[in-house]
Amino acid sequence: MICDQCDKNEAVVHLTQIENNEMTVVHLCDACAAERGLDTGNEPAGLPLTDFLAQMSADSGSVTPEPNERCGFCGLSFADFRETGRLGCPQCWSTFAQHLKGLTKRIHGDSVHHGKVYLPPDPTASERERRLNAMREQLDRAVTAEDFERAAELRDEIRSLEQGTVL
Amino acid sequence: MSLPSVPDFGLSWLDADGDFPEIVLSTRVRLARNLQGHAFGPRARVNDREAVLRSVRTVGLNVPLLRESTLLELPDLDSRTREVLLERRLVSRDLLGEGGRGPQRGTAVVLAASDPVGMMLNEEDHMRLQSLVSGLRLREAWRSVDRLDDELGRVLPYAFHHEFGFLTSCPTNVGTGLRASVLVHLPGLVLTKEISKVLHSLGQVGLTFRGLYGEGSEVIGNFFQISNQTTLGKSEEELIDHLDRIVRQVIRHEQHARQILLRDARSVTEDKIWRAYGLLRYARSLSFEELMNLLSGVRLGASLNLLPQLRVYTLNKLMIFTQSAHLAQAAGRDLSKAECDLHRASYVRRILADEGDAPSEASEGPPSETA
Numbered sequence: 367m368i369c370d371q372c373d374k375n376e377a378v379v380h381l382t383q384i385e386n387n388e389m390t391v392v393h394l395c396d397a398c399a400a401e402r403g404l405d406t407g408n409e410p411a412g413l414p415l416t417d418f419l420a421q422m423s424a425d426s427g428s429v430t431p432e433p434n435e436r437c438g439f440c441g442l443s444f445a446d447f448r449e450t451g452r453l454g455c456p457q458c459w460s461t462f463a464q465h466l467k468g469l470t471k472r473i474h475g476d477s478v479h480h481g482k483v484y485l486p487p488d489p490t491a492s493e494r495e496r497r498l499n500a501m502r503e504q505l506d507r508a509v510t511a512e513d514f515e516r517a518a519e520l521r522d523e524i525r526s527l528e529q530g531t532v533l
Numbered sequence: 534m535s536l537p538s539v540p541d542f543g544l545s546w547l548d549a550d551g552d553f554p555e556i557v558l559s560t561r562v563r564l565a566r567n568l569q570g571h572a573f574g575p576r577a578r579v580n581d582r583e584a585v586l587r588s589v590r591t592v593g594l595n596v597p598l599l600r601e602s603t604l605l606e607l608p609d610l611d612s613r614t615r616e617v618l619l620e621r622r623l624v625s626r627d628l629l630g631e632g633g634r635g636p637q638r639g640t641a642v643v644l645a646a647s648d649p650v651g652m653m654l655n656e657e658d659h660m661r662l663q664s665l666v667s668g669l670r671l672r673e674a675w676r677s678v679d680r681l682d683d684e685l686g687r688v689l690p691y692a693f694h695h696e697f698g699f700l701t702s703c704p705t706n707v708g709t710g711l712r713a714s715v716l717v718h719l720p721g722l723v724l725t726k727e728i729s730k731v732l733h734s735l736g737q738v739g740l741t742f743r744g745l746y747g748e749g750s751e752v753i754g755n756f757f758q759i760s761n762q763t764t765l766g767k768s769e770e771e772l773i774d775h776l777d778r779i780v781r782q783v784i785r786h787e788q789h790a791r792q793i794l795l796r797d798a799r800s801v802t803e804d805k806i807w808r809a810y811g812l813l814r815y816a817r818s819l820s821f822e823e824l825m826n827l828l829s830g831v832r833l834g835a836s837l838n839l840l841p842q843l844r845v846y847t848l849n850k851l852m853i854f855t856q857s858a859h860l861a862q863a864a865g866r867d868l869s870k871a872e873c874d875l876h877r878a879s880y881v882r883r884i885l886a887d888e889g890d891a892p893s894e895a896s897e898g899p900p901s902e903t904a
Contacts, residue, residue: 511770
């Protein structure tokens, strides 16, 4: 597809705009997109998201680690995270936890997970208990929603987990 | 290596057998999961990716839902087959590798034999589990992928944090790791110019929309993918139910808009639909974009019973098999853009002829009477 603006180069940016209730799609090449102040995102991580995360990190008002503070497992520095918007490994979540609490709250409106609780292959007693609590909440919701088929499944799963025989 | 020789491999989501098939093409629920002890996709080295692939191959594929599944390593596939997988929405553009470098070692796709579930390996997250079904079936898709997740979680050590939930490379996916999306066709709202209001209100209720091929893709043929924006702080069921409720509202608005078109602009609407059908039926060269726009009109006509002989399944199939890689696959060679447009038009003519040239006879009156 050829750029709508210069009519010469291959269009790489497809911009959907809504103005006065009219939706239009504009196809632009790299150069014309840059002229309009659009980032063409040649990196795999879409750059607008990166900017957004970096901006959010700056605004979050939470503890901001030193730029050169690094994850002990993968070596990702906080500056790397600010640049790419991506964490390096599971350990990064603990390394930068204080900062990430503020950031996730800004992104999701909450910083605590309320969904499914993972039960690892060889669970400890407290992991088992957390999973059971989450499943009991799920059961309550299924009953409230009158989804009795699901409620029956959950009841069986809860029972077998309580008895220590994971389904 | 090419795809297994099943004609509809990975394509049950085209079957048009869920709720509202004339408006909702498909429902997808995906879960982002990572394994402990390995760097996430963007920072992973070859040995991390290969370790993830090995764990899934040796342990993961033995779970009940994945017995007899197919695992395709992307570097083993020729580029056309990889593009076919992309066009079937079974892999993402990211998984195929950026800028012609080709996919990285360790990237793979797994497809279950009978259930509509599968996963991508070594994309941005180690595992992206997904369920892709036709029509509006959010709870069903969620239950399928939830079962797969339970089975895999019992044998693979997931990265999970008691506060943040399932850990992901990008903070926008953390928590449930769940992204549910519904692909809807909204020509009524576009033609009645109500679409921007609807899209705008999605943002206010925590949802977002994208084009046919997900993140960063443009809207073509009046297809919109509506999905949840946040993943942390709500349970999976709450996220699914919320999306389901809003999508049903959007569907009601779309149905209403279609009735208005029939009531206030019947002859114009009929004319648009028949012109679109005529072009598709007889054109000798069609670009994909033109095809999608015409198909949008014809799809609207079929769902309003103005083109009663056309099945939604046929129209779904036309969208997929007319993409460049599918046409090249059928031709058995690479095609230039011009050749592709010729092959596309020829394929569409053949399918519409097979479906029967009956629409004009079967409609309530010949086209001349509807003007």
